[in-house]
Amino acid sequence: xxxxxxxxxxxxxxxxxxxxxxxxxxxxxxxxxxxxxxxxxxxxxxxxxxxxxxxxxxxxxxxxxxxxxxxxxxxxxxxxxxxxxxxxxxxxxxxxxxxxxxxxxxxxxxxxxxxxxxxxxxxxxxxxxxxxxxxxxxxxxxxxxxxxxxxxxxxxxxxxxxxxxxxxxxxxxxxxxxxxxxxxxxxxxxxxxxxxxxxxxxxxxxxxxxxxxxxxxxxxxxxxxxxxxxxxxxxxxxxxxxxxxxxxxxxxxxxxxxxxxxxxxxxxxxxxxxxxxxx
Ligand code: MG
Numbered sequence: 081x082x083x084x085x086x087x088x089x090x091x092x093x094x095x096x097x098x099x100x101x102x103x104x105x106x107x108x109x110x111x112x113x114x115x116x117x118x119x120x121x122x123x124x125x126x127x128x129x130x131x132x133x134x135x136x137x138x139x140x141x142x143x144x145x146x147x148x149x150x151x152x153x154x155x156x157x158x159x160x161x162x163x164x165x166x167x168x169x170x171x172x173x174x175x176x177x178x179x180x181x182x183x184x185x186x187x188x189x190x191x192x193x194x195x196x197x198x199x200x201x202x203x204x205x206x207x208x209x210x211x212x213x214x215x216x217x218x219x220x221x222x223x224x225x226x227x228x229x230x231x232x233x234x235x236x237x238x239x240x241x242x243x244x245x246x247x248x249x250x251x252x253x254x255x256x257x258x259x260x261x262x263x264x265x266x267x268x269x270x271x272x273x274x275x276x277x278x279x280x281x282x283x284x285x286x287x288x289x290x291x292x293x294x295x296x297x298x299x300x301x302x303x304x305x306x307x308x309x310x311x312x313x314x315x316x317x318x319x320x321x322x323x324x325x326x327x328x329x330x331x332x333x334x335x336x337x338x339x340x341x342x343x344x345x346x347x348x349x350x351x352x353x354x355x356x357x358x359x
Contacts, residue, residue: 112159113145134356142356153303154209154276156348163199163333164347165190166277172197172335182337188213191228196337198234202330204283205352208232209276213343214242216272220340222248226271228344229258229336232281233327235315238299242344243268253302258316263299263306274345275302281354284312286326294324 122139125290134141148158156162163171166187172180174195214226226242230241236257243254250256254264255277269275277299282294295312299305314322335344 082138086107110145110159112157113147115143116123116146117143141359154346156209156346157350158327160209160348160350162348164344166310168343169197171199171201174198176224185343188343190341190343191335191337192341193337193339196231196334198332198334200329202332203349203351204233204330205349206232206279206281207352208279208281208333209346209348210279210344211274211276211346212240213274213345214240214244214271215341215343218242218271221246223252223338225339225340226342227336227340228342229316229334229338230277230279231316231334231336232279233331234284235331236281236295236297236312237316237325237336238277238279238297240336242271244270255299255306257297257299257307257310258358259318260309260313260322261297261310263301264308265304265306266321267301267304269302277301278303280352284324286324291324294304351359 120139120141120143122137122141123135124139126136126138128135143337145159167184169180169182169184169189172182174180175198180197182192182197183190208230210230212228218225223241226240228240230238230240232238239252239254239256239258241248241252241254250262251259253262253266254268255266271324280298282293282296284291285293296309297307297308297312298309312322314324317321333349
């Protein structure tokens with residue numbers, strides 16, 4: 081496989097053979113990302129960045145992956161796992177493993193009273209993009225209006241609700257970490273209009289039954305920050321304080337059936353990795 085790179089106006093053909101064997105393995109393992117493999121510059125005689133094993137401007141520090149961004153903001157980048165592209169529910173199932181039965185319309189899916197749906201694949205820490213539209217025909221009030229939910233790992237919920245001139249308890253309105261934090265602002269669009277959530281979730285870590293690192297949510301609603309790395313206080317609960325209970329490192333993402341025909345489209349996810357990561 082060949083990558084074409086342009087340095088200082090010179091076209092240089094670089095082959096994968098020039099990569100280290102470890103990089104070769106990674107290149108074959110990961111979809112939608114690559115490294116240029118171009119030589120770095122830097123300084124090999126500088127002190128370390130505090131708390132890190134790398135020197136300042138260290139030329140040996142691993143090159144970040146190259147990812148192609150989506151054509152426009154909100155579109156899936158090249159390394160995203162697309163969970164719904166508007167055509168089919170193949171990435172989704174019911175909790176019992178049966179095929180998901182929500183309605184698929186032209187470019188969207190719609191909640192039907194067939195139960196919540198969850199991804200076939202499991203995820204932990206992630207970046208998640210979800211678009212939703214609450215019903216254009218306004219029915220009900222408070223929690224009965226356009227209610228659904230984006231349940232990360234099936235248990236950490238960002239509330240989906242029609243919060244356009246629809247007052248409810250603040251920690252349960254659109255964008256709330258349900259039962260824990262109201263959104264910083266109410267930036268909801270009108271019923272029937274498409275809206276977006278961009279969610280960065282850091283999964284909690286357990287040592288046996290003990291939480292050694294809580295989960296964290298950072299969320300943008302329609303491009304506006306509504307949670308700035310807030311600490312999750314535990315799994316979602318209704319009318320009860322949240323508590324942590326141990327669970328696997330990865331679990332399916334759930335979209336909630338709350339009895340309202342809310343719509344979803346353009347759903348994609350990227351597992352979160354650290355700096356200098358080969359994963
Ligand atoms: Mg809900």
